[in-house]
Amino acid sequence: MLDHELIDLVGAAHSIVVLSGAGVSAESGIPTFRDALTGLWARFNPEELATPQAFSKDPRLVSRWYDERRCNVLKCRPNAGHFVLAQLEKAFQEKNRPFTLITQNVDRLHQAAGSQNVIELHGNLFTWRCVDCGKERDENGLAFDEHPPRCECGGLRRPGVVWFGEALPGEALLKAQRASGRCALFMSLGTSSVVYPAAALVDLALQNGAKVLEINPEQTPLSRRAHWSLRGKCGKTLPDLISRAGN
Numbered sequence: 001m002l003d004h005e006l007i008d009l010v011g012a013a014h015s016i017v018v019l020s021g022a023g024v025s026a027e028s029g030i031p032t033f034r035d036a037l038t039g040l041w042a043r044f045n046p047e048e049l050a051t052p053q054a055f056s057k058d059p060r061l062v063s064r065w066y067d068e069r070r071c072n073v074l075k076c077r078p079n080a081g082h083f084v085l086a087q088l089e090k091a092f093q094e095k096n097r098p099f100t101l102i103t104q105n106v107d108r109l110h111q112a113a114g115s116q117n118v119i120e121l122h123g124n125l126f127t128w129r130c131v132d133c134g135k136e137r138d139e140n141g142l143a144f145d146e147h148p149p150r151c152e153c154g155g156l157r158r159p160g161v162v163w164f165g166e167a168l169p170g171e172a173l174l175k176a177q178r179a180s181g182r183c184a185l186f187m188s189l190g191t192s193s194v195v196y197p198a199a200a201l202v203d204l205a206l207q208n209g210a211k212v213l214e215i216n217p218e219q220t221p222l223s224r225r226a227h228w229s230l231r232g233k234c235g236k237t238l239p240d241l242i243s244r245a246g247n
C-alpha cells in the first residue's frame with residue numbers, strides 16, 4: 001500500500017535526487033556485490049581484483065575479470081526501473097525542475113534506458129585508461145585479445161572504475177553533494193548504503209530537510225532513518241509509485 005503523502009511528494013517535489021546502486025540492475029541480470037549467495041564480493045575477493053595493488057601484482061587477472069564483466073553487461077538490457085527513471089527525468093525537465101541521477105553502478109544501463117544526465121560516482125566498465133599517459137578510450141566491442149589491453153604509447157590500460165582505496169572523481173562527487181544538499185526528495189534505490197562517500201549523500205539531504213525514500217527488498221542501515229522504506233524490487237515498486245504520482 002503506497003502512502004498518499006509519498007505519492008503527492010513524488011508528483012510535486014521541487015527537486016529530486018536519486019542515488020542508485022547495484023539492486024537497480026539486479027533485474028537486468030547483473031549480480032550485486034553483497035548478496036550472500038550471488039553477490040560478486042561473496043564469490044570473489046575484492047582485494048585480489050579491485051585495488052590498485054591487485055592490478056600492479058597481477059594486471060592480467062584483473063584485466064580479464066573486468067573484461068568479462070564488461071562483456072556480460074553488454075548482453076544485458078535496462079529494466080523497468082531504469083526506464084521509469086529516464087521518464088521521470090524527462091518529466092522534471094519539462095517542468096523545469098531539477099532532477100539528478102547519481103549512480104554507483106558501472107554498467108551504464110541508466111544511459112541505455114535514456115537517462116541524459118547521469119553522475120557516475122564509481123566510474124564505468126567501458127572507459128579504459130592508460131596508466132602511463134592517462135589517455136582514455138571507450139570499449140564497447142568484443143572481449144580483448146590481450147590482457148591488459150595496451151595503449152598506443154605502450155602503457156597498460158586499466159578499467160575506468162574506482163577501486164578500493166582510490167578517490168572518487170572529484171567533479172562527480174561535488175555535483176552529487178551539491179544536488180543532495182538542495183533536494184526536496186532523496187531516493188535511495190537498490191543500494192546497501194554501506195559504501196562511503198556515496199552513503200553519506202543522504203545526510204546532506206536530511207540536513208537540508210529533504211524527505212527520504214528507500215526502495216530495497218532488504219533492510220539497510222538507512223532504513224530506520226528514511227521517511228519511507230519500501231520493501232520491494234525497484235523494477236516493480238518504482239514504476240508503480242511513479243505512475244500513481246502521475247509523472
Ligand code: OAD
Nearest residue numbers: 021022023026032033034104190191192195216218233234
Ligand atoms: P550492494 O551489493 O552492496 O547492495 C545491493 C542492494 O540492492 C542490497 O541492499 C540488496 O538488498 C538490494 N537489491 C537487490 N535486488 C534488488 C532489486 N531488484 N531492487 C532493489 N534493490 C535490490 O551494491 P551497492 O550498494 O551498489 O563499488 O554497492 C556499493 C558499491 O560497493 C558498488 O558501487 C561497488 C561495491 O564495492 C565499487 O566498485 C567502487
